[in-house]
Amino acid sequence: xxxxxxxxxxxxxxxxxxxxxxxxxxxxxxxxxxxxxxxxxxxxxxxxxxxxxxxxxxxxxxxxxxxxxxxxxxxxxxxxxxxxxxxxxxxxxxxxxxxxxxxxxxxxxxxxx
Amino acid sequence: xxxxxxxxxxxxxxxxxxxxxxxxxxxxxxxxxxxxxxxxxxxxxxxxxxxxxxxxxxxxxxxxxxxxxxxxxxxxxxxxxxxxxxxxxxxxxxxxxxxxxxxxxxxxxxxxx
Numbered sequence: 001x002x003x004x005x006x007x008x009x010x011x012x013x014x015x016x017x018x019x020x021x022x023x024x025x026x027x028x029x030x031x032x033x034x035x036x037x038x039x040x041x042x043x044x045x046x047x048x049x050x051x052x053x054x055x056x057x058x059x060x061x062x063x064x065x066x067x068x069x070x071x072x073x074x075x076x077x078x079x080x081x082x083x084x085x086x087x088x089x090x091x092x093x094x095x096x097x098x099x100x101x102x103x104x105x106x107x108x109x110x111x112x113x
Numbered sequence: 114x115x116x117x118x119x120x121x122x123x124x125x126x127x128x129x130x131x132x133x134x135x136x137x138x139x140x141x142x143x144x145x146x147x148x149x150x151x152x153x154x155x156x157x158x159x160x161x162x163x164x165x166x167x168x169x170x171x172x173x174x175x176x177x178x179x180x181x182x183x184x185x186x187x188x189x190x191x192x193x194x195x196x197x198x199x200x201x202x203x204x205x206x207x208x209x210x211x212x213x214x215x216x217x218x219x220x221x222x223x224x225x226x
Binding site: 006009034036041042043044045046049089101103104105106 | 117122148153154155156157158203205214215216217218219220222
């Protein structure tokens with residue numbers, strides 16, 4: 001049973017436009033959500049997170065939105081840049097515990113110049 | 114700059130060989146993790162450790178064991194490598210009480226022939 005789902009394996013966007021990456025979850029006990037970015041041949045790097053007590057968190061060009069009733073979160077990148085091309089993983093945890101971090105399968109974002 | 118270092122970036126082993134993957138972190142983190150990443154499957158947790166000499170099974174521990182003799186070092190062991198263990202292996206660490214953001218190493222690409 002996949003608790004964190006990223007239904008789009010890939011996404012292609014033009015430079016300067018908005019990239020929206022989506023993530024759905026099934027476990028209502030999840031209370032902390034994170035996005036990681038991964039370049040080929042490198043480990044994932046932490047990008048942005050959001051607690052379930054919030055519905056939005058912003059960090060520069062990156063904004064994460066959380067809709068608890070829909071069990072859905074999204075990552076917005078505005079404006080998209082070619083250097084944003086990477087695989088993005090959504091992850092969720094219960095009680096903020098890293099040992100319970102559950103990852104989605106990832107979405108490969110390609111930003112075209 | 115804080116780091117998680119995986120000793121081998123690329124390894125090629127034969128079926129039945131014993132394989133050691135080493136990971137060292139310099140952040141004095143309590144928690145350490147081993148994941149494997151496969152296309153279309155995302156990141157799957159193999160084992161984690163929340164203290165020296167302590168270990169817990171993740172989602173896919175079969176065929177693997179781990180060792181944590183020192184706080185900074187966490188080793189993944191494949192007792193008898195098989196071709197289905199060909200994968201990217203990612204080590205990560207996190208602080209115990211400050212949220213679940215993991216810091217990942219660069220990964221070890223293992224090919225079992």
